Amino acid sequence: MSQISIGISAYNTEKYIKYAIQSILAQSYRDFELIIINDGSTDNTSDEIKKFNDDRIVFIDDKENKGLIFRLNQLVKLSKNDFFIRMDADDIMFPDRLEKQIEILNTNRNADIIYSDAISINNKNEVLGYKKSYLIKNKKDILEGRAPIHPSVAIKRHVLLDNPYQEGFFQMEDMELWYRLAENYNFFNINEPLLFYREESTKISIKHKKMRKGLFNFTQKYFPDHFIFKNKIMLASNLKFYMYSILEFFNQENLLLKRRYSQLELPECRKYQEILNKVSLNG
Structure with a gap:
């Protein structure tokens, strides 16, 4: 019996959705839904999804755009299995991701x-660098920027049913959760990569402007009563926004992207690129 449900909310991702689906269908662990x-996409996202004929796929082609938070909660409610895996429509799984995560979930009951x-990775499916995760022990870790890489998460379904995503935290929904x-609840981090995470090409200053509201x-x-703490956080956020805007004005967005990951040695970079090529060129 399947233990895993994977959920994808797709909005205008016609260029990348096939890579996400291919990487899921090619998993070494085969038993999942x-x-x-489709969250009201205005491009050909729906057509790209319909190209896949697999009994494990449940496709809901909704013409109305209701937003990521609504869709994430909807996906959790629709899922039938004990464990829920959130996957972004533009990311790519390592071939053994599900196998390794289900093994840990089954052997570490806590x-x-x-x-x-x-x-x-970038928009051309080229490896950029290494994105590290950290063990979460308490709320302070979250405030210090140690939040999990969201699309790498596997979580017990009942946790999300009891604690659904909340609206109003623009670009901060994962941190708030x-x-x-x-x-x-107990967090467990795997100190190896199981996901190819696509770094957005959208101007970071625009994204950060939305995040400030969240x-x-x-x-x-x-x-609510910590005036100095709140102002300190918002001041730091405002300074980041102005820094991002200046760098983008001088076409130095690459300096911002490099802050998100660490550089890989050439042999490691080639190794991960080979894995990525096998997945992305499949089909």
């Missing part, structure tokens, strides 16, 4: 949320 919701490191869960709502909810 894959639920994909682990509620497990996650891994990742390999950063982990902060809520850190006190009562960060403000986060501090208002959890630190």
Whole structure:
């Protein structure tokens, strides 16, 4: 009997969705359900998904755009199995991701949320560097930027049913969720990459501008009476926004992207590129 449900919310990802699906269908662990919701895409995302004919795929082609948070909660409710894996429509799984995560979930019964490191890639499916994850022990770890790499997460379904994603935390939904869960649930990190994480080409300053609103709502909810702390966080966020804007003005976005990952030695880079090529060129 299947133990894993994988959920993808897809919006205007016609260029990348096939790589995500291919990497899932090529997993060494074969017994799972894959639920994909087209969230009102205006491009050919739906057509790309329909090219795949596999009994494990459940496809919901919704013409209305309801947003990521609504869709994530919908995916969890639709899932039928004990463990839920959130996958972004533009990322790519390592071939043994499910096998390794289900093994840990079955042998470490106390682990509620497990996650891994990742390999950063660009829009051309080229390896950029290594993205590290850290063990979460308490809420302080989340505040210090140690949040899991979200699309690498496998989580017990009941945890998300009891603690659904919350609206209003723009670009901060994952941090808000982990902060809520850190006190009562156990995190387990796998110190190896199981995901190829696509670094967005969208201007980082635009994304960070949206995130500032989410960060403000986060501090208002959890630190309503901590005036100095809230202002310190928002000041740091504002400084980042202005720094990002200046670098983008001078076409130095690559300096921002490099802050997100560490460089790989050439042999390691080639190794991961070979794995990525096998998955992305499949089909």
